[in-house]
Amino acid sequence: MADLGNFALIIAFCLAIYAVVASVWGARTGREPLIRSGENAALVVAVSMLTVMVCLDVLLVRSDFHIEYVASYTNRDLPLFFKFAALWAGQAGSLLLWSSLIAVFTALVILQNRHKNRGLMPYVVAILSTTSLFFIVLNLFVTNPFDELVAHFADGSMAPWAAQDGKGLNPLLQHPAMVIHPPTLFVGYVGFVVPYAFAMAALITGELGNKWITLTRRWTIIPWFFLGTGILLGGNWAYQELGWGGYWAWDPVENASFMPWLTGTAFLHSVMIQEKRGMLKVWNMVLIILTFSLSILGTFLTRSGVVSSVHAFAASSIGGWFLGFLIVMVCFSLILLFLRLPQLKAQNEIESMVSREAGFLFNNLLLLGAAFSILWGTLFPILSEAVQGVKITVGPPFFNRINVPLGLALLLLTGVGPVLAWRKSSGKGLRRNLTLPIIVAAVTAAVVVFVVGVKHPYSLVSFALAAFVTTITVMEFARGTAARARNTGESWPVALLRLTLKNKRRYGGYIIHLGIVVLFIGLTGKAFTQEGQFELGPGESAQVGHYTIQMVRMEEHNAPNYRAIRAYLAISKDGEDLGYLGPERRVYQATQQPTTEVSIHSTLTEDLYTVFASPTTDGRKGIIQVWLNPLVNFVWGGGLLVCIGTLVAMLPDRARRRRMERMMAGEASRA
Amino acid sequence: MRPTQVKMLVGISIVVGAVVWLAATGFDESKAYFKTVPELAAMGKEAHGKRIKVAGDVKVGTLVRTPHLTTFELELEGATRKVAYIGKAVLPDTFKEGAKVVADGRLRDDGVFEAKQIQAKCASKYESTGYPGGDMPEAMRKAIERGESAPSGHPDGAM
Numbered sequence: 094m095a096d097l098g099n100f101a102l103i104i105a106f107c108l109a110i111y112a113v114v115a116s117v118w119g120a121r122t123g124r125e126p127l128i129r130s131g132e133n134a135a136l137v138v139a140v141s142m143l144t145v146m147v148c149l150d151v152l153l154v155r156s157d158f159h160i161e162y163v164a165s166y167t168n169r170d171l172p173l174f175f176k177f178a179a180l181w182a183g184q185a186g187s188l189l190l191w192s193s194l195i196a197v198f199t200a201l202v203i204l205q206n207r208h209k210n211r212g213l214m215p216y217v218v219a220i221l222s223t224t225s226l227f228f229i230v231l232n233l234f235v236t237n238p239f240d241e242l243v244a245h246f247a248d249g250s251m252a253p254w255a256a257q258d259g260k261g262l263n264p265l266l267q268h269p270a271m272v273i274h275p276p277t278l279f280v281g282y283v284g285f286v287v288p289y290a291f292a293m294a295a296l297i298t299g300e301l302g303n304k305w306i307t308l309t310r311r312w313t314i315i316p317w318f319f320l321g322t323g324i325l326l327g328g329n330w331a332y333q334e335l336g337w338g339g340y341w342a343w344d345p346v347e348n349a350s351f352m353p354w355l356t357g358t359a360f361l362h363s364v365m366i367q368e369k370r371g372m373l374k375v376w377n378m379v380l381i382i383l384t385f386s387l388s389i390l391g392t393f394l395t396r397s398g399v400v401s402s403v404h405a406f407a408a409s410s411i412g413g414w415f416l417g418f419l420i421v422m423v424c425f426s427l428i429l430l431f432l433r434l435p436q437l438k439a440q441n442e443i444e445s446m447v448s449r450e451a452g453f454l455f456n457n458l459l460l461l462g463a464a465f466s467i468l469w470g471t472l473f474p475i476l477s478e479a480v481q482g483v484k485i486t487v488g489p490p491f492f493n494r495i496n497v498p499l500g501l502a503l504l505l506l507t508g509v510g511p512v513l514a515w516r517k518s519s520g521k522g523l524r525r526n527l528t529l530p531i532i533v534a535a536v537t538a539a540v541v542v543f544v545v546g547v548k549h550p551y552s553l554v555s556f557a558l559a560a561f562v563t564t565i566t567v568m569e570f571a572r573g574t575a576a577r578a579r580n581t582g583e584s585w586p587v588a589l590l591r592l593t594l595k596n597k598r599r600y601g602g603y604i605i606h607l608g609i610v611v612l613f614i615g616l617t618g619k620a621f622t623q624e625g626q627f628e629l630g631p632g633e634s635a636q637v638g639h640y641t642i643q644m645v646r647m648e649e650h651n652a653p654n655y656r657a658i659r660a661y662l663a664i665s666k667d668g669e670d671l672g673y674l675g676p677e678r679r680v681y682q683a684t685q686q687p688t689t690e691v692s693i694h695s696t697l698t699e700d701l702y703t704v705f706a707s708p709t710t711d712g713r714k715g716i717i718q719v720w721l722n723p724l725v726n727f728v729w730g731g732g733l734l735v736c737i738g739t740l741v742a743m744l745p746d747r748a749r750r751r752r753m754e755r756m757m758a759g760e761a762s763r764a
Numbered sequence: 765m766r767p768t769q770v771k772m773l774v775g776i777s778i779v780v781g782a783v784v785w786l787a788a789t790g791f792d793e794s795k796a797y798f799k800t801v802p803e804l805a806a807m808g809k810e811a812h813g814k815r816i817k818v819a820g821d822v823k824v825g826t827l828v829r830t831p832h833l834t835t836f837e838l839e840l841e842g843a844t845r846k847v848a849y850i851g852k853a854v855l856p857d858t859f860k861e862g863a864k865v866v867a868d869g870r871l872r873d874d875g876v877f878e879a880k881q882i883q884a885k886c887a888s889k890y891e892s893t894g895y896p897g898g899d900m901p902e903a904m905r906k907a908i909e910r911g912e913s914a915p916s917g918h919p920d921g922a923m
Contacts, residue, residue, distance in 0.1 A: 337856075446771045458776060462783040469787065474798055484798035486817060487791060494790035495783065502779075626852065686858070706854035710829065716854055 095239040098148030105141035106229050108134040112222040120215035128215045132203045139200035142193040158256040161242045168261035178272040184396050185238035192228030194283040216294035227418050264681040264688050270330035278323030282388040284316025289385035296429040306364045317357045318739040325732040336689040336704045338720035343492040348471045349394035352464045353387040359460040371440030382426045445517040452510040459503050466495040507606050508562035534561035555617040559610045566603050601742025612731030618724025630714040638721045641665045655679045660705045660715045676705040699723045802843035811871045824861045847877045858884035
């Protein structure tokens with residue numbers, strides 16, 4: 094099975110090279126059959142890579158401990174589900190997932206465009222296959238998942254052997270969110286390669302119109318959606334599994350996935366200016382190059398541990414490869430862009446500060462500011478070590494200090510942007526659109542200060558802005574619905590539904606904006622977290638906020654693969670009985686690693702989050718950590734709303750298809 | 765330049781300036797020197813007064829836990845350093861003897877490192893050592909211990 098896997102990898106390697114060469118050569122010499130054969134080669138690469146994945150999964154499920162990867166990440170007792178998922182538990186396997194995904198995406202792009210966009214396609218295939226090739230090279234020559242388990246002897250000789258049982262999957266990773274989180278993120282990272290490939294193809298062929306943007310709209314929003322979902326799933330996992338009371342810590346690996354999401358968000362917005370007004374053409378190219386580069390960098394940071402590792406660099410053998418690939422691709426992209434600069438002149442200028450264009454521009458600036466500050470903070474330990482020989486790290490306060498105000502400014506633009514007119518907004522229009530939202534925001538601010546008693550300035554601004562943006566967005570829906578109901582005689586709910594479905598991109602976008610607002614409300618709750626740590630014996634109780642936590646008893650119990658001790662806590666709020674929570678401390682047999690099982694009493698407005706840290710040294714009491722986290726469910730709810738909005742925006746659109754067909758027909762008649 | 769362009773430039777400069785200012789001031793507040801145990805020793809007097817993160821392995825047999833203070837020694841490449849953990853948070857599950865940790869705090873004048881936070885190796889990087897269920901075959905381990913070369917034939921008869 095391992096031999097078959099390696100064989101399929103070698104086939105994929107050879108055919109990926111062929112796909113690149115045949116596509117470019119075919120395009121240069123105008124030989125369509127050669128281009129076709131390049132595409133067919135890329136299709137076979139996808140099939141080969143899927144075969145490789147199947148081979149590795151068969152080995153994992155069969156617990157073939159001749160293979161180092163299998164022995165390192167699974168053991169016999171591991172549930173089947175996790176044996177499958179162990180495919181992406183380690184570096185070699187997750188890089189294999191990467192190269193398989195890119196190969197499959199390449200195949201999908203080819204199948205979509207069998208009879209379309211024939212001018213761009215050879216270069217699209219070449220760029221996509223080059224990226225595939227890079228990861229296949231890593232799979233084959235640098236971290237091969239099929240490597241055998243070998244013993245090293247003192248004289249340098251080696252012999253293969255098979256472990257009787259594997260080391261097992263890290264218990265912290267045995268969680269459903271952790272099973273889908275990595276592939277979700279990877280679909281995001283990998284997906285952004287597609288719009289990048291189209292952008293580069295546009296630069297190479299000189300087809301610099303809006304075609305590449307229109308073609309890749311869905312290929313941009315899908316990776317954006319998956320990356321965002323992946324980030325939230327990771328946060329949810331951290332919250333439920335790690336037991337430190339939070340969901341985001343500005344960890345380098347988290348930052349790695351957040352940066353391409355930020356630049357991808359900027360790209361999604363700024364392409365609209367190019368489509369409507371023929372501006373920012375160079376900027377859009379830069380954004381997609383950045384998003385692609387940050388996706389590659391993100392994969393690297395996630396998989397190598399180069400930043401967070403205690404002994405930096407020493408552990409990583411893939412660093413040089415990634416650095417080389419990144420440098421080559423970035424230089425290649427920038428040279429192409431530079432050569433095409435004269436053809437990328439804007440057709441229009443910004444006419445007013447108070448225009449949709451200016452709004453988008455500032456949105457872009459803020460998103461990039463956030464991305465760069467995060468990049469700077471994440472890479473600073475490496476940079477300072479390389480330049481000064483001193484490794485200096487920065488912590489969460491650095492990231493929060495920059496990103497909280499930037500985030501609030503973005504929230505403001507989320508509200509203002511949609512009511513700004515293209516070219517120039519009239520004062521009258523703005524007054525009509527903004528008077529009510531400003532009043533609602535002011536009332537909300539007053540209520541928050543005087544009734545709820547919040548004095549923290551950023552939180553106050555955040556709540557007021559949330560009210561402001563919500564009002565504007567609801568007004569947009571209401572106005573459109575009212576007009577439609579008047580014109581067509583439809584009832585309001587029908588008019589609302591049809592309105593949304595008729596302009597999915599716009600109203601799907603508004604739903605996403607509402608989701609972001611809800612998410613921000615959730616993030617703001619972080620400022621009001623209360624925490625405490627108590628040593629509680631049976632019968633003793635502690636107070637956190639309005640909640641009383643009483644230790645009932647501690648009880649040991651054993652499961653087949655772990656020993657556990659659980660604290661039974663009786664919870665009440667203002668005297669009202671709320672039942673029991675049972676945080677646990679477990680020690681898994683296979684790894685002897687202690688883990689904590691948090692127990693959460695979750696309501697819409699707040700979570701009571703309890704952790705059984707450990708028994709006291711004499712064993713009579715338990716150390717219980719308690720967090721009172723307000724509004725956490727708004728974070729997950731906001732994320733869900735963003736998902737719904739994205740789905741609406743992605744639904745097939747008849748009007749758009751007609752526009753596309755017209756555009757293609759127009760181009761054909763001009764040619 | 766037209767007035768709109770001037771206004772745009774001013775607006776852009778304000779945003780960029782604000783980001784840079786926030787970054788510069790935030791940076792000074794939260795920066796910490798990242799040192800390994802031997803590097804910390806090499807810093808000498810320079811280390812005093814600075815916020816430092818020191819990395820090393822918790823030396824086996826040195827971990828002492830009392831209700832309000834946990835002390836242990838960090839070792840790496842032959843150098844050791846006494847650490848006193850004075851933070852309030854309960855130490856993470858991954859923190860134990862032999863674990864790779866990063867202690868965040870300051871060096872006291874008496875040479876003890878006073879840590880306010882301890883990070884133990886992150887979960888996604890966690891890999892245990894050694895295989896359960898008897899490790900490698902006895903013949904092989906003995907051969908390695910004796911410094912011999914590989915026994916001929918496949919150890920468990922497969923392949």
